[in-house]
Amino acid sequence: MNWLIAILQTALLVGLSPLLAGWLKRCKCFLQNRQPPSVFQPYRDLLKLTRKQPVLSHDASWLFHFAPYMVLSATVLAASVVPFIAVDLPTSATADVIVLVGFFAFARFFLTLAGLDVGTAFGGMGASREVTISSLAEPAMLMAVFTLTMTASTTNLAFAIDHVLQAGLVLRPSFLFALFALLLVAVAETGRVPVDNPATHLELTMIHEAMILEYSGRHLALIEWASQLKLMLYGVLIANLFFPWGIAQSLSLNALGFGLFAILLKLAVLTLILAFAETAVAKMRLFRVQEYLGFAYLLALLGMLSHIVLEVLL
Amino acid sequence: MLFLAYLAVLLSIASGGLALFVNQRVFVSSLWQQLPVSLRQQPFYCMTDDAHWRVVIQRSVFVLLGIASVAAIIAGLGGLLSKQILTDQIQLGLPWLPWHVRFDSLSALFFLIVGIGTGAVSLYGTGYVKHYQEQDHPFAVLGLFTGLFVAGMLLVLLADDAFFFMIAWEVMSVASYFLVAFQHENPANRRAAFLYLLMAEVGALAIILSFGVLASFSTGISFEAFRAAHLSDTWASIAFCLALLGFGMKAGLVPIHVWLPEAHPVAPSHISALMSGVMLKIALYGFIRFCFDLLDKVQWQWGLVLLLLGTVSALGGIFYALLQSNLKRLLAYSSVENIGIIFMVLGLAMIFMANGHPELAALGFIAALLHAFNHALFKNLLFLGAGIIQQQTHELNMEMLGGLIKKMPRTSVTFLIGCMSISALPLFNGFVSEWLVFQTALQVDVLESGVLRSLIPITAAALALTAALAAACFVKVYGITFLGVPRSHHSEKAVETTDKGMLTATALLAGLCFLFGIFPSLIIRLLNQVSSQILGQALKNDTALGWLWLAPVDAGQASYSAPLVLVSALIAAGVCYYFLRRTPDTLIRKSATWDCGFGGLTPRMQYSANAFTMPLRRIFAPVWQLDEQVKKDLSGALNQQVDAVHYQLHIQDHSWQWLYQPLENGVNSIAKQVSRIQTGNIRTYLSYSFVTLIVMLWMVS
Structure with missing residues (x-):
């Protein structure tokens, strides 16, 4: 039963991720005085892509075919670890937060290799920038998450959330630092403004789009879906780690329904904040990104130090 | 278990010895002739061809090494599973100093590591050495020192006294020096090999000194005596620092790692694999043995x-x-x-x-x-x-x-x-x-x-x-x-x-x-x-x-x-x-890479290794000593046309400038000071001898 709910929860998370992308687009359009597409547009796009005939370069190798499947399954695995509507499900024990970061690294490894595979300048450029940004973002993310996990003295996400729930609403400086760090990292890792702009195809600025330029058809659909799922995952992670209230702690139908409602509400609010930020902030130069991520790293480190200095003694 | 461990050592030495026969076909067949006729009915004798003989010898050298590695793996696994500590003494070396042997689970684990590494190399080696020309790169040298190198590593793991340990350690170091210097026709390789030997010997000195510190507090030079010794905190820390220097140099800790990126690339690849994959672990073994086993307790400052x-x-x-x-x-x-x-x-x-x-x-x-x-x-x-x-x-x-x-x-x-x-x-x-x-x-x-x-x-x-x-x-x-x-x-x-x-x-x-x-x-x-x-x-x-x-x-x-x-x-x-x-509608179509409509993609338009790391190079610039030069060949009216662009990137280790250059300068200036007493005058030298003699006599009396 538990396993069934865990699988259903993962499926729901995977299934709802295009909806989040649609909602984000809608919010942005709304803020920028544009006519928004339907929130279900990402589903239609994915469906359209799966029906199209993929075109592959003569220079593409087996790795190029293989990569989209690897990317999506690694991201789905990451989704299975993150508590979405209910906590204490068996899947969260199979992997902890370090493994979660590992899954993201796994997906990125294949995506960047696929970028280099065809041998165009665009792919190489995207891959090079992606590994640069991620190698700065990954430590910051780990540090931010470690702050939380040290407070709860577990690296298991479900147990960490349990701990936060039991502790009740305590204002911890370390959590505040970690929250801000994680927000900054999430923006960088999911390729949003100001680090990357998912809406443009301009060689000076693009990162993610440059890497996947050679993909088409179902392969592109898989990668798009994976990146929407990644955005969703970061949202869920931030929402449930820092504001876990509402998440289902028992497996009754009521609790689950309420949990789903709560997380959707939290995500809607988070997305609105992201849309505001994306509208208000301009994309920054590539070589300003290290300052941005360095700041995130510093915040995470401050969070950890404040945990160690201030909170352990309490 | 111990028998298998000895067997692994002996077989690897044997494989080294066998390699010596690679050019001795005539000698071996003349020996064969002297055997009684009844024993001579073997296919062995029909190999009259030099090339064939060489291939057979090469193959059997690696087969022996392979058997040695299997023995090492079984010994290692057995040692780990049986949970026993086996000890032994070998009456070799100096008459009053038998070699102590001990095979516990730590040794067994590293036996396993050496065994797996050597096993892979023995499978790989036959194919790899084929392309070496016998005149330039004699297989006898490569095979002999590979065997000795592996034997040395295994003996280090078995050693249970300082004397035996150092002998095994030196066998390992010196054998690997000859392997690094194997392709010696290139001056850079000789330089790398010399650097390796130098640092290996300095490291060995530090290890001897650290054993010396322990020995002065204990009753002998066997590890058993070392374990029983009680050192004051200061002396224990001194021993620890010396061991860290010695083993750390072999393991390749920054800033004493500089031999490693020089020596590993120039050795033949299967030797690089052994050195990087296995030999560094032997240094680690030595360090763990010294700190966690021989020293009676660890201090948190060392950990820091x-x-x-x-x-x-x-x-x-x-x-x-x-x-x-x-x-x-x-x-x-x-x-x-x-x-x-x-x-x-x-x-x-x-x-x-x-x-x-x-x-x-x-x-x-x-x-x-x-x-x-x-x-x-x-x-x-x-x-x-x-x-x-x-x-x-x-x-x-x-x-x-x-x-x-x-x-x-x-x-x-x-x-x-x-x-x-x-x-x-x-x-x-x-x-x-x-x-x-x-x-x-x-x-x-x-x-x-x-x-x-x-x-x-x-x-x-x-x-x-x-x-x-x-x-x-x-x-x-x-x-x-x-x-x-x-x-x-x-x-x-x-x-x-x-x-x-x-x-x-x-x-x-x-x-x-x-x-x-x-x-x-x-x-x-x-x-x-x-x-x-x-x-x-x-x-x-x-x-x-x-x-x-x-x-x-x-x-x-x-x-x-x-x-x-x-x-x-x-x-x-x-x-x-x-x-x-795949449904028939969505079968993959192959087409040319998209070239933005300009046409003419060439391999040079791809990202290169240097271009790929350029953002990281720029972000972390102070980490390296970078020397980046861009030169343009200009021609045409007013030198406006660029014919070619030359890009050069030179990366230097910081430790060379900050640690090794001052050290080298120091050694040179001391050497200069010393040369003052070398006047070249025979009378001065005679007076030196005289004074020395007087001082010695005074001390003796």
């Missing part, structure tokens, strides 16, 4: 030193690896990084040990050993893979490679597995050990000292950066070498190697990387044995170490189940594939 040195090595190693474009040099720097991670977590183990948390110390200790084991597997694999690339393309410069994934499909798969393991991606073995390192670092809350409590998370952050950079580095390695379009004629003409041994060796190592990535508990159970023997403490939670789950501290704190992850990954990928399976 190790932690900091390890962090600097890990970061330094990966930063330098990132910018290399020579494949083997890059791998050598990456060894520095991995050794750094191992020392870092050993430092954590020491800190926990000294602060009275033996269980966490055991966790750190096991993480260190596991990472050593894993590193031996994937570094061997990567060096052997690099050797195949070198043999098939005659090129190690990544800027000249590319597109090998289609030319060498099998090598590309095994190399990919190596890259994924070393990048610490889930499902592969490198991830498990880094996961354990993080778990150890996160237990910092139990410590009393505020400084340590805030320092350790910072080193954990550095480790996170290291892991991320390592992934970036190996994306570069694989992406530039195997993917894309061939960048040179050599890589365009490359074909897969036809030698089955070479492919089997890499496939075997890749398989082990995957196996221990999925079932890490197999090896962790054995490591627990080592920990309980050396530290006197094992991980308590034996039930949590089931075959399916890995939960080192407590199932409530952290758990990881690779088999379940694998199963769910397969399900996820299968479902994707099932829903997207």
Whole structure:
């Protein structure tokens, strides 16, 4: 039963991720005085892509075919670890937060290799920038998450959330630092403004789009879906780690329904904040990104130090 | 067990000895003639052809080495499973100093590592040595010193007194010097070999001195006596520092790592694999034996030193690896990084040990050993893979490679597995050990000292950066070498190697990387044995170490189940594939790469290795000593037309300028001072002798 709910929860998370992308687009359009597409547009796009005939370069190798499947399954695995509507499900024990970061690294490894595979300048450029940004973002993310996990003295996400729930609403400086760090990292890792702009195809600025330029058809659909799922995952992670209230702690139908409602509400609010930020902030130069991520790293480190200095003694 | 261990040593020496006969066909057949006729009915005799003879000898040398490695693996596994400590004495060497031998689980573990490494090399070697010309690169030298090198490493593991240990250590060092100097026609190689010998000997001196400190507090030079010795804190710290210098030099800690990126790339690839994958682990073994076994107790300050040195090595190693474009040099720097991670977590183990948390110390200790084991597997694999690339393309410069994934499909798969393991991606073995390192670092809350409590998370952050950079580095390695379009004629003409041994060796190592990535508990159970023997403490939670789950501290704190992850990954990928399976409408169409409508894509338009790391090079610029030069050939009216652009990048290690240059200058200036007393006048020299004689007589009387 538990396993069934865990699988259903993962499926729901995977299934709802295009909806989040649609909602984000809608919010942005709304803020920028544009006519928004339907929130279900990402589903239609994915469906359209799966029906199209993929075109592959003569220079593409087996790795190029293989990569989209690897990317999506690694991201789905990451989704299975993150508590979405209910906590204490068996899947969260199979992997902890370090493994979660590992899954993201796994997906990125294949995506960047696929970028280099065809041998165009665009792919190489995207891959090079992606590994640069991620190698700065990954430590910051780990540090931010470690702050939380040290407070709860577990690296298991479900147990960490349990701990936060039991502790009740305590204002911890370390959590505040970690929250801000994680927000900054999430923006960088999911390729949003100001680090990357998912809406443009301009060689000076693009990162993610440059890497996947050679993909088409179902392969592109898989990668798009994976990146929407990644955005969703970061949202869920931030929402449930820092504001876990509402998440289902028992497996009754009521609790689950309420949990789903709560997380959707939290995500809607988070997305609105992201849309505001994306509208208000301009994309920054590539070589300003290290300052941005360095700041995130510093915040995470401050969070950890404040945990160690201030909170352990309490 | 001990019999098998001796057998492994003897067989490896025998394989070295056999190699000497590679050019002695006439001699051997003349010996054969003298045998009675009844014994001569063997196929052996019919080999009259020199070339055939050489191939047979080469093959049998590697077969002997292979049997030796199998014996070492069985001895190692047996030692780990039987939980016994075996001791023995050999009446060799000086008459009143028999060699003490001891085979406990720590030795057994490293026997296993040496055995696996040597086994892979013995499968691989036959194919690899084929392309050496006998006149320039005699096989006798290579075979002899390979055998001695392996024997030396095994003897180090068996040694139980300082004398025997140093002899074995020197056999290992000197034999490997000759292997590094094997391709001596190139002056750079001779220089690298000399640097290696110099640093190995300085390191050996430091080790002798550290043994000396221990010996002065104990009744003899056997390790048994050392264990019983009680040192004051100061003397123990002095011994520790000397051991750190000596073993650290061999292991390649920053800043005493400089021989490593010079020596490893110039040796033949299977030797580089042995040196990087196995010999560095022997240095680690020596260090663990010295600190955790021989010294009676550890101090937390040592742990701090190790932690900091390890962090600097890990970061330094990966930063330098990132910018290399020579494949083997890059791998050598990456060894520095991995050794750094191992020392870092050993430092954590020491800190926990000294602060009275033996269980966490055991966790750190096991993480260190596991990472050593894993590193031996994937570094061997990567060096052997690099050797195949070198043999098939005659090129190690990544800027000249590319597109090998289609030319060498099998090598590309095994190399990919190596890259994924070393990048610490889930499902592969490198991830498990880094996961354990993080778990150890996160237990910092139990410590009393505020400084340590805030320092350790910072080193954990550095480790996170290291892991991320390592992934970036190996994306570069694989992406530039195997993917894309061939960048040179050599890589365009490359074909897969036809030698089955070479492919089997890499496939075997890749398989082990995957196996221990999925079932890490197999090896962790054995490591627990080592920990309980050396530290006197094992991980308590034996039930949590089931075959399916890995939960080192407590199932409530952290758990990881690779088999379940694998199963769910397969399900996820299968479902994707099932829903997207090819219908006739969506069959893949092959077409030219999109060239933005301009036409004429060339391989030179791809990202190169240097271009790939350019953003990181710019962000972390102060880490390296960079010398970047762009020269333009100008022509035409007013020199406005650019004909060609030359780009040169030279990367220098900071430690050369800050540590070795002053050292060299110091030695030179002292030498100059000394030369003052050498006047060249015979009367002065005679008076020196006279004065010396007087002083001696005075002292004696």
